[in-house]
Amino acid sequence: MTSTAHRPQLDSPSVTHIERLPARPGTTVDWPSWADSSVVAAFRQRGIAAPWAHQVTAASLAFDGTHVVLATGTGSGKSLGYQLPVLSRLLADPRATALYLAPAKALAADQLRAVAGLGLPDVRPATYDGDTAREERDWIRQHSRFVLTNPDMLHHGMLPGHERWASFLRRLAYVVIDECHAYRGVFGSHVAHVLRRLRRLAARYGGAPTFILASATSGDPAETASRLAGVPVTAVTEDASPRGALTFALWEPPLLPPAADDLPVVSRERRSALRETADLLTDAIVVGTRTLAFIRSRRGAEVVAAVTRRQLDEAVPGLGDRVAAYRAGYLKEDRREIERQLLAGELLGLASTNALELGVDLVGLDAVLICGYPGTRASLWQQAGRAGRAGEPALAVLVARDDPLDTYLVHHPSALFGRPVEATVLDPGNPYVLGPQLCCAASEAPLTAADLDLFGGDPARAAVHGLVEAGVLRKRPSGWYWTHTGRPDVDLRGTGGAPVSVVESATGRLLGTVDAASSHAMLHTGAVHLHQGVSFVVDDLDLDDAVALVHQEEPDWSTHARDVTDLSVVSVRSYVNAGPVGLFLGEVDVTNQVVSYQRRRIGSGEVIDTRPLDLPPRELRTVAVWFTVSPRALEAAGVEPPDLPGALHAAEHAAIGLLPLIATCDRWDVGGLSTANHTDTEAPTVFVYDGHPGGAGFAERAYETAAEWLRATRAAIAACGCESGCPSCVQSPKCGNGNNPLHKPGAVAVLDAVLAALPTAPATQPTTAPTH
Structure with missing residues (x-):
């Protein structure tokens, strides 16, 4: 990219920060003597x-x-x-x-x-x-x-x-x-x-x-x-390759015009990040900039590609043909053809999910648009690194979604630039992973005592003992044997069961699938389901057969599932006693049930009605981090008792939204619960838990960096310009209570009280700690 005319207007008021990374020369060495x-x-x-x-x-x-x-x-x-x-x-x-x-x-x-x-x-x-x-x-x-x-x-x-x-x-x-x-x-x-x-x-x-x-x-x-x-x-880790200069811009979509003359600015919503990305992609392609736009969802990639094609054809008829979408779910032949067209220069623009983030050799791109923070700094730099032609200057733009973490990052560039990327979080000792994997190993060849050292030592021995008691493994002098004739059914992706098929009732056509964990909220009877831009309404969800029957319909309302969550503390691994504040890490049992859904008018968001649902509860044993605050400390911080549930709820939402800042997770990987007086802790409490059986390592990371995590959470809430809470600070797209109650000022006061008492780094206490 040799001309600044190819770039989006970086003097736009939407640009909150520009980071310029200088070019770097490379260092070559001789081919090693051992090389063929x-x-x-x-x-x-x-x-x-x-x-x-x-x-x-x-x-x-x-x-x-x-x-x-x-x-x-x-x-x-x-x-x-x-x-x-x-x-x-x-x-x-x-x-x-x-x-x-x-x-x-x-x-x-x-x-x-x-x-x-x-x-x-x-x-x-x-x-x-x-x-x-x-x-x-x-x-x-x-x-x-x-x-x-x-x-x-x-x-x-x-x-x-x-x-x-x-x-x-x-x-x-x-x-x-x-x-x-x-x-x-x-x-x-x-x-x-x-x-x-x-x-x-x-x-x-x-x-x-x-x-x-x-x-x-x-x-x-x-x-x-x-x-x-x-x-x-x-x-x-010492990178000796050359790098062209990179201009990295942080972009916050503008506020939408007020719906009424008397509507205060602080209550207005921002323009969609998808639409903003489509406009930037259109502008780039019109001037010949070869651009890749990373979109977080499959549907979003399709939407950005469609909007861009339409806008390009309006400007230059036929130019829209040089833009495509790319995502998982395409046929192999289609994916390979899109990759070929991009490499050959036949395509000028691509709207892709992170399916193209990893390693595919894309050369000759001038710019990368990143629609929404991808969850980790590692992914952010991986995506931004796709831009750059053989040492030529390149451009990357992060377009913020209306989300607490995105809003925080575009106003706190130091959280992105000049600091190391995250350590990858994984936990091979997770019993919900270890047990099934030992079954797989035993089905391939009998397990021996030496094998158990390979699989983790004492945790593996404990898991095998439990598997023998459950009857799935049998002990023999030569080792432990798998007792069933078929292979163990183990899903590496940890999606929690077979996906639910979405089938059109009238034709029997398979539209797609939804993972089992999301099906209760997304495919309940009466839910509006979008597929390739077409609306369908769910007639029936058959959980036994993992099928949702739908019919095509374009209602003037959307659906939003409501759920209830109960959580009980099973055990405490470690804790920090900080006077009026306690910080804990341990195992919890979470019971969640989708109990109803709201129908809301499209456009106005008006609630039409709330309809009950009869779905079974789902149970999860996992790992959580939680903090408690004494009522006296909250009173001293200015949190009135009637405002306490909303203050804790708002703090919980924001904490979940900011967790990806310090752990390699997405907000959809974790869940939360807040209560003014929890049965097990006997105190006002906020829980954040891993959304996977046995945990995924995210709660541990949150516990280890609690002060940094909660400080960023507090800053994100306080910096938002809204009055009572919005998607950029304390509202959550996954809240089962419809984001009610929320008390934004109270959330800041709660976090102030926690941070005032909490040491910078947790000092682990004995695991015999009380739960409160």
Whole structure:
């Protein structure tokens, strides 16, 4: 991008901050002496005269058999860092094999193109995933020496059928784990055990692979990679690649015009981030700027692409054809064609979900628009790094949604710039992950005492004991055996059951699916369901068969589920006694039930009526962080008793919204509860809990950084210009009580009282603490 005319108007009042990152020269080194000459020649033929220093450092460690993680920026050439040792080994040893794992199919397909494009003899790379034809799979098992797949396929296909992969596993020299920062929370915890199962079976056949992990820049990559792979890992973090100058703008959509002359500014809503992104994308494409817009939802990506196409065709007929949407759920052929068109320059703009965030080699982009904070600084920089043509200046724009965290960030740029990215959170010891994974391992081969050390030691031994008592494992002199004939049904993504199919009643057409955890709120009888911009109304939700029957209808109202939540404290792991304030971490039981829904008039938001629902309660044992405040401290802070429920509720909402600032989570990964007097704590209490069985590590991270987290929460509420609370501070899109009651000033006072008493860093107390 060589002309500033290509950029959105950065002098717009919507711009709250501009960060300019200077260009950085690169540092090259000689090709290592151990590298195969034909591999080096292939890279040189592709225009790589000499490698960057970090590529050779990581590659040499891996070639010597050291497990290594290469954690450098987007576009820094991490692929060469693992391709060089892997391909050199495959050519030096004609019997060796290698396995490549990526969190997304598009990334594996991209790597296949790159490796196959080197034209090396006898490597025979191949992708092995859900899109692979049955007739190809036998050939891959027997002949491919470099298999590219994903953790789901490894878990569901390769490991359960390990006898057919015996030759491949016996010769397995390297396992490459690309974009390893994507393995977080419950998903990351499951993948950690899938990798331990892989190591166990490879060893059974005589294999001992070296692990090479590639990651975006992240906090403590060596520790995270070691926890993921279960082996000691050395980190390479010094990025020696060149970088063009980057201009990074923070953009807050403007307030909408008042609906009435007497409406105060503080009560007005902001323009939609989706519409703002579509306008910026339109402006960029009109002047020839090749731009990628990242959108958080599938529906949002479709909306932005559609609006942009329409606006472009109005300006220049036919120009809309050079914009497309890209998201998961497309057919493989469609995804590959869109990727080809973008790489070839046939497309000038793309509205994509984060399906294109990871690793796919997109070159020649001038600008990136990020519609809504993607949840972590790691993802933010990963997305922004997609812009930049061969050292040319690039532009990234973060467009804030009407959300507490987004609002906070565009007014507190120091929270984004000049500070390290988050450490990836995962917990392989989660019993709701460990138990099912041990069942998977036992179904593949009987578990031995040595295996239990591999899977975590004492927690694994305790889990096996419980599985034996439950009758799913049986103890024999040679080990623990899986007692059932079928394989364990374990979902790596932790979605909580089979997805619910959305079926059109009149035609039997499958419209799509909704995850089980969201189905009660999104697909209850009477719910309005949107699919590709078309409205449907749910006629019936059959939970037994996991089917929702719908009919097409365009009502003038929307639906909003209402739920009730009960929470009881099971145990306390650790706590901080801060006088009038207590901070706790422990296990809780959460019972949630969707009990009714409101119909609200589209446009005005007027509540038409509230209708009851008869849905079963859902129970969850998980990990929570919570704080208590004495009534006397709240009274001293100026919180009147009638305002206390709304003050705590508002503080809870904002705290959930700001948690992604310090933990690698999304607000939809966690839940909360606030009460003026909880039965177990006997005090005013705010709970925030992981929304996954057994926890996902987010509550622990919140406990460890409570002062930082709650200080940012308090700042976000206080800085918002509204009078009584809005989506930018204390209102939540997922509130089951319809955001009522909320008391914004009271929330600030509650957090002031907590922060005044709370030490900067929690000092863990004995776990025999009381719950109040």
